[in-house]
Amino acid sequence: xxxxxxxxxxxxxxxxxxxxxxxxxxxxxxxxxxxxxxxxxxxxxxxxxxxxxxxxxxxxxxxxxxxxxxxxxxxxxxxxxxxxxxxxxxxxxxxxxxxxxxxxxxxxxxxxxxxxxxxxxxxxxxxxxxxxxxxxxxxxxxxxxxxxxxxxxxxxxxxxxxxxxxxxxxxxxxxxxxxxxxxxxxxxxxxxxxxxxxxxxxxxxxxxxxxxxxxxxxxxxxxxxxxxxxxxxxxxxxxxxxxxxxxxxxxxxxxxxxxxxxxxxxxxxxxxxxxxxxxxxxxxxxxxxxxxxxxxxxxxxxxxxxxxxxxxxxxxxxxxxxxxxxxxxxxxxxxxxxxxxxxxxxxxxxxxxxxxxxxxxxxxxxxxxxxxxxxxxxxxxxxxxxxxxxxxxxxxxxxxxxxxxxxxxxxxxxxxxxxxxxxxxxxxxxxxxxxxxxxxxxxxxxxxx
Ligand SMILES: O=C[C@H](O)[C@H](O)COP(=O)(O)O
Ligand SMILES: C=C(OP(=O)(O)O)C(=O)O
Ligand SMILES: [Mn+2]
Numbered sequence: 001x002x003x004x005x006x007x008x009x010x011x012x013x014x015x016x017x018x019x020x021x022x023x024x025x026x027x028x029x030x031x032x033x034x035x036x037x038x039x040x041x042x043x044x045x046x047x048x049x050x051x052x053x054x055x056x057x058x059x060x061x062x063x064x065x066x067x068x069x070x071x072x073x074x075x076x077x078x079x080x081x082x083x084x085x086x087x088x089x090x091x092x093x094x095x096x097x098x099x100x101x102x103x104x105x106x107x108x109x110x111x112x113x114x115x116x117x118x119x120x121x122x123x124x125x126x127x128x129x130x131x132x133x134x135x136x137x138x139x140x141x142x143x144x145x146x147x148x149x150x151x152x153x154x155x156x157x158x159x160x161x162x163x164x165x166x167x168x169x170x171x172x173x174x175x176x177x178x179x180x181x182x183x184x185x186x187x188x189x190x191x192x193x194x195x196x197x198x199x200x201x202x203x204x205x206x207x208x209x210x211x212x213x214x215x216x217x218x219x220x221x222x223x224x225x226x227x228x229x230x231x232x233x234x235x236x237x238x239x240x241x242x243x244x245x246x247x248x249x250x251x252x253x254x255x256x257x258x259x260x261x262x263x264x265x266x267x268x269x270x271x272x273x274x275x276x277x278x279x280x281x282x283x284x285x286x287x288x289x290x291x292x293x294x295x296x297x298x299x300x301x302x303x304x305x306x307x308x309x310x311x312x313x314x315x316x317x318x319x320x321x322x323x324x325x326x327x328x329x330x331x332x333x334x335x336x337x338x339x340x341x342x343x344x345x346x347x348x349x350x351x352x353x354x355x356x357x358x359x360x361x362x363x364x365x366x367x368x369x370x371x372x373x374x375x376x377x378x379x380x381x382x383x384x385x386x387x388x389x390x391x392x393x394x395x396x397x398x399x400x401x402x403x404x405x406x407x408x409x410x411x412x413x414x415x416x417x418x419x420x421x422x423x424x425x426x427x428x429x430x431x432x433x434x435x436x437x438x439x440x441x442x443x444x445x446x447x448x449x
Contacts, residue, residue: 019277021120023153034155038246043260047251054288058316061348067393071112073427087400095439102443114169115236120270183227199436238265266290290319299339319348325356326372329379351380352395365418370408398430409434
């Protein structure tokens with residue numbers, strides 16, 4: 001990787017276009033200083049790793065693998081701790097084990113992690129008890145605390161985002177390559193959970209089967225070291241373009257631009273305007289790209305996105321993350337899949353069953369029903385089954401902590417429980433038990449497919 005003015009030139013073409021959901025930084029000079037400093041920082045990921053993920057997603061697009069993408073709606077600086085990161089990773093590894101074993105499919109594991117610090121919002125301000133302040137836009141921009149001072153966008157936070165991402169990624173790499181994620185540890189990941197939760201007990205039974213299968217493979221002479229490490233990738237929404245482009249560099253191997261703030265980045269539902277800055281930015285980088293597609297997406301939109309982002313029609317380059325809502329997925333998804341497939345493009349189709357199913361409980365908490373989440377995934381599988389296309393994976397908001405943010409699940413959370421551990425800075429996440437429940441149910445759907 002080299003850094004110089006030319007390095008960034010191709011990554012700055014978005015600046016001439018309208019960019020939605022950008023922070024209103026009060027001090028432009030401070031912003032420029034921060035950008036200059038970020039441009040001097042080392043990459044967080046290696047371009048070759050992004051290529052590897054693109055290849056893995058190519059397998060997803062071809063129907064040979066399944067994507068598990070998950071993590072917080074909004075990561076928070078004060079949650080960059082060993083405990084939070086380990087719990088999240090453990091949950092994703094457990095879900096991955098369930099999907100691989102019970103679904104009999106290779107699982108590509110991607111976290112919403114180590115960079116998921118910026119949030120698009122539906123309203124620019126928030127009012128509480130007659131006081132109106134700018135809305136919270138993620139820890140990369142302003143503070144969650146409801147005070148005038150905290151809500152002022154501060155570009156210094158972009159540097160904290162970089163350092164928080166680096167620390168998180170470092171621990172994730174240590175866990176995934178240093179032995180913690182060794183498949184022979186399937187029981188260990190569950191130790192604290194097995195007694196307290198029905199999904200933990202169900203998982204324990206599956207882990208025993210995995211043990212037996214591994215003993216069998218051992219006896220057949222398979223090298224147990226094969227199970228020692230796990231491939232795990234980091235992703236986030238590419239929202240604040242000053243940050244993303246300051247971490248965009250020319251890969252010295254190929255001369256291509258990569259956004260080295262994460263392996264995969266996606267463009268959100270609120271910033272996917274075809275003539276907007278975000279799509280222009282994404283079109284310039286070689287990372288695998290995701291685009292969220294909500295219920296207003298037309299087939300023409302989807303085809304134009306393919307033209308802009310995947311002109312070479314390269315499986316793995318483009319992932320469509322559909323988030324229609326349980327009540328719309330069966331109605332809206334078929335035409336998109338049909339027309340995209342007819343065009344000859346091979347995108348990966350992933351289901352985000354969270355963002356179309358949010359509602360406000362009487363208590364004022366933003367929440368989601370586990371049954372709606374499950375029903376959207378069901379609808380997604382039904383649509384792909386009827387069209388003969390591949391249901392490529394799920395994209396979920398989850399945490400490894402035992403929060404009470406979404407209602408339902410095997411270890412049921414009720415609306416009246418929401419206040420107990422409602423800790424999210426933005427959207428409600430599945431807790432560990434609900435996440436495992438979902439993995440078991442999705443594995444069944446995949447097998448029945
Ligand atoms: O993931 C994030 C939310 O869906 C998005 O920020 C919108 O949330 P809001 O309606 O609370 O602003
Ligand atoms: C804001 C998000 O999603 P969407 O762009 O689909 O609304 C998100 O993934 O947190
Ligand atoms: Mn969200």
